[in-house]
Amino acid sequence: MKRVFLVLIAFILGIHCNAFEVVYPKAKNVTINSGTTFFIGNSERDFKINGQPVPRNKKGAFAYVVPLNIGENVFTFDDSIQKEIYKITRPTPKIYSGTAAKQIDFTEYKVVMTNAENVPLRSTPIDAGINRLSHLPVGVNLTVNGEQNGFYRVVLDNLETAWISKNNVITVKENAEANLKGYDFIDTDKFYTFVFHLDKKVPFVIAEGSTMELKLYNVKDYSPYTFDFPYSETSGSKTLYGYSGEFIGNDFIWKIRKPHVIDKKYPLKGIKIAVDAGHGGYECGAVSCFGEKEKDINLLIAKDLHNELKKRGADVYMTRTHDTYHGLKERVDKANEQDAVILISIHGNALPDNLDPNKNRGTSVFYYYNMSKPLANAILNKMTSQLGMNNDKVRQASLALVRNTNALSVLIEVGYLINPDDSVLLRESEFQKAAAKAIADGIESFFTKQDSE
Numbered sequence: 001m002k003r004v005f006l007v008l009i010a011f012i013l014g015i016h017c018n019a020f021e022v023v024y025p026k027a028k029n030v031t032i033n034s035g036t037t038f039f040i041g042n043s044e045r046d047f048k049i050n051g052q053p054v055p056r057n058k059k060g061a062f063a064y065v066v067p068l069n070i071g072e073n074v075f076t077f078d079d080s081i082q083k084e085i086y087k088i089t090r091p092t093p094k095i096y097s098g099t100a101a102k103q104i105d106f107t108e109y110k111v112v113m114t115n116a117e118n119v120p121l122r123s124t125p126i127d128a129g130i131n132r133l134s135h136l137p138v139g140v141n142l143t144v145n146g147e148q149n150g151f152y153r154v155v156l157d158n159l160e161t162a163w164i165s166k167n168n169v170i171t172v173k174e175n176a177e178a179n180l181k182g183y184d185f186i187d188t189d190k191f192y193t194f195v196f197h198l199d200k201k202v203p204f205v206i207a208e209g210s211t212m213e214l215k216l217y218n219v220k221d222y223s224p225y226t227f228d229f230p231y232s233e234t235s236g237s238k239t240l241y242g243y244s245g246e247f248i249g250n251d252f253i254w255k256i257r258k259p260h261v262i263d264k265k266y267p268l269k270g271i272k273i274a275v276d277a278g279h280g281g282y283e284c285g286a287v288s289c290f291g292e293k294e295k296d297i298n299l300l301i302a303k304d305l306h307n308e309l310k311k312r313g314a315d316v317y318m319t320r321t322h323d324t325y326h327g328l329k330e331r332v333d334k335a336n337e338q339d340a341v342i343l344i345s346i347h348g349n350a351l352p353d354n355l356d357p358n359k360n361r362g363t364s365v366f367y368y369y370n371m372s373k374p375l376a377n378a379i380l381n382k383m384t385s386q387l388g389m390n391n392d393k394v395r396q397a398s399l400a401l402v403r404n405t406n407a408l409s410v411l412i413e414v415g416y417l418i419n420p421d422d423s424v425l426l427r428e429s430e431f432q433k434a435a436a437k438a439i440a441d442g443i444e445s446f447f448t449k450q451d452s453e
């Protein structure tokens with residue numbers, strides 16, 4: 001009654017009092033190329049869209065799915081005091097026809113050279129997904145014998161081929177073959193390091209396992225040069241804590257991190273952990289039902305996580321502490337510069353137009369390399385058991401922040417900002433602190449569990 005009275009006063013005084021707030025779509029006239037979309041927002045009062053009552057949760061958040069016909073779709077929001085009209089245009093589907101990309105075999109082998117840093121060498125001629133064999137630096141010579149779909153087919157040895165984007169290489173006149181003069185093994189307190197002395201940069205692939213395997217291709221008298229390092233046997237640990245493979249000049253440096261000696265009482269003591277708050281600056285990320293920006297919620301949770309980990313004795317580094325923009329590579333590079341053992345990226349989830357935000361909720365944890373999967377599982381486990389979050393699975397995905405081998409790298413989508421119930425949780429500082437605690441507990445349980453069973 002009181003609320004109705006206040007609204008009435010506001011109305012009479014002509015104060016702009018928005019009873020319902022629509023945060024998505026962002027404008028009243030938009031084009032959306034999908035068979036369905038959704039309205040995301042919050043409202044203090046009951047209201048209807050095209051005469052249909054819109055369900056809200058206790059805090060007023062809503063996500064309402066609507067079908068879209070081709071052409072203009074008009075949606076009238078009405079709460080009997082306020083009326084708003086949204087016009088969404090669904091374009092006529094365009095048909096693109098083309099010929100299927102054929103695989104072309106060259107009559108003669110060609111030599112090409114990578115023209116950029118971090119060029120993906122892929123298992124299939126497609127620029128997407130989990131098909132990366134390794135990332136090559138600038139100046140690696142490759143022998144190619146065919147092409148398809150904008151990719152060259154790379155000859156690794158008699159049996160193995162790979163693919164490289166034609167945009168990432170230039171044709172050269174040189175030979176691709178290198179000489180291997182020998183290698184050094186350096187055993188320090190933190191790493192096992194191998195230095196392979198070559199006279200030219202070559203393509204390489206590293207395979208994870210209890211025995212780590214390095215293959216250096218195009219090495220004279222070998223096809224390929226294969227080096228097996230019995231990691232588990234040497235270190236006494238089944239868990240791999242990160243590795244790197246890179247050229248410094250023509251030397252290939254292969255570093256494998258040694259396992260930590262864990263203090264069971266304080267498992268995080270002295271462990272370097274990088275915490276990355278997703279997005280920032282002009283990059284806002286998703287928007288919640290209440291209009292909060294993902295970048296801000298990510299930073300709040302990341303700061304809580306920083307404090308929680310510090311309390312437990314970890315040495316914490318944050319990739320950002322303010323609302324500033326940082327590129328993905330810069331974030332990973334900074335974590336590596338700090339020599340982080342763990343890299344955690346904090347995000348909030350959203351969905352494309354064709355999915356239902358009411359049916360998607362909970363936490364998902366992403367990883368890329370298998371060595372990071374047990375950590376992802378441990379974190380998700382605590383998020384579901386301690387916070388009652390829906391288990392939205394541990395997923396393997398090719399995201400820049402998790403494609404880092406130097407540290408165990410995971411990206412946590414804490415919840416769905418556009419799910420009405422998750423959005424209520426994500427904005428509460430109590431929940432943010434509890435999420436940070438669950439993540440820290442997950443990391444702790446990962447360390448205490450490893451090698452103990």
Ligand SMILES: [Zn+2]
Nearest residue numbers: 278285347348
């Ligand atoms: Zn995000």
